Amino acid sequence: MTAFHRHPAAPERRIAVIGSGIGGMAAAWYLSSRHRVTLFEADARLGGHTATMDVEVEGRHYAIDTGFIVFNDWTYPHFRHLMARLGVLTQPTEMSFSVHETARDFEYNGHTLTSLFAQRRNLLRPSFYRLLRDILRFNREAIQALENGTLAPAMTLGEWLDAGGYGATFQRHYLLPMGAAIWSASLQDLRDFPLQFFVRFFRHHGLLSVSDRPQWYTLVGGSRSYIPALTAPYAGGIRLSTPVRGIRRLADGVEVRTDAGTERFDEVVLACHADQALAMLEDPSPAEREILGALP
Template sequence: MKIAIVGTGISGLTCGYYLHKDHEVTLYEANDYIGGHTATIDIEHNGKQYAVDTGFIVYNDRTYPNFIKMMNEVGVKGNPTQMSFSVKNAANGLEYNGHTIPTLFAQKRNLLNPTFYRFIFEILRFNKLAKASADDDSLVEQTLGEFLQSNGFSDYFTQNYILPMGAAIWSSTLADMRAFPLRFFLRFFLNHGLLDVVDRPQWYVIEGGSRAYIEPLTRGFQKAYD
């Protein structure tokens, strides 16, 4: 069978990889490169070369089981990495990192700061409420901003935690995040372990950058894009 695949992101490449073994496959791509969201840039720092991903960056062992299986199949190695979130708010002077207790209280004055403890409580409250609301069909038309307002979350929490985190993930402004579709936001955070304080998934990066999986996935049908 002759099969046309439109787009060479990971979905298109995966389809091509598995289908070309039994079918005649042709991939179509509007860009002058293949790989979709992959964007690996080579940089030199202190005499060493680094492959830096600016598109697809990380994956985890909880949400990406089929991707991991395919990477193992084509011989592409993943290296364990850490994912954490840091904030520096120039307007109010707040700085913290959520990776460990010491980094959470990087500013020692927050050890005696009631506002900061209320902030931590709101993070835990949001996580609990988000888990309970992720599959609530009555919220399908709601935005993140509406959800935060209707549940009484403070400006301190929204401006120093949930909106900046969403903005960092989706390269958006804080205003854009307020208008973000709630259900998609909650499902993404739930699936990626971002609503958990403990038992978080292990994250990985592709050795050599995400571009490393393009050649082995297309090896069997490279004439499709040469």
């Protein structure tokens, strides 16, 4: 992780960061080491998808993450370094996937062999063994196709599953609901996913292997525990409950318009969703309209 260090000849600039998810808070943290940062957040709290709720059960208190939950040692190198630098405590955890279908009294959990057959009738179901066989076949064939470069760029996941003859049980009780859980999407949304993106993501996160998987971690006290340390350097410049109504470029800076009025900054960082960014821009370029407008 590279930190910004003040250079004697580098003038301090006024920078607005719009959005207080991890992207906005991290950008503001790095930039605040040499610039004056103001962070705008429409909500009454910081964090975005970092949303920890306090729950009490039988006298015990739990910090339950409802948005950002876990990270791993394969695909989060910069986040891990940042947490270490901030002194935020982490702890190893386990990740598993389970399915329960009430309509036909069907369930399993893939974490261990015992939990896989926790519903003992699965031992006698030929369809369940076909499910396991399809899981192993999909993992093998997806890795081979990715390494051989034979994944068609325009093909969807659903088209590839159908062309490969993967059974309905595998699709509806394993692969599609797993993807739906990851991306908060419907099963049809997952069938329409670009095949290359889906396979690359599953490969990078160890989801195409039974044994070679990353170590997952959670933050002690919930994901919100990093917010105080990450916002401390620019705490005085945080504006909660302050939605940005418009952004306009000037010859020598940028205007940011809120309900409180208009302020001028040297630079603006948009740390929000694409549709939100496009709605704020009062003078978007053709490229910005095309790119931001193409992201749902």
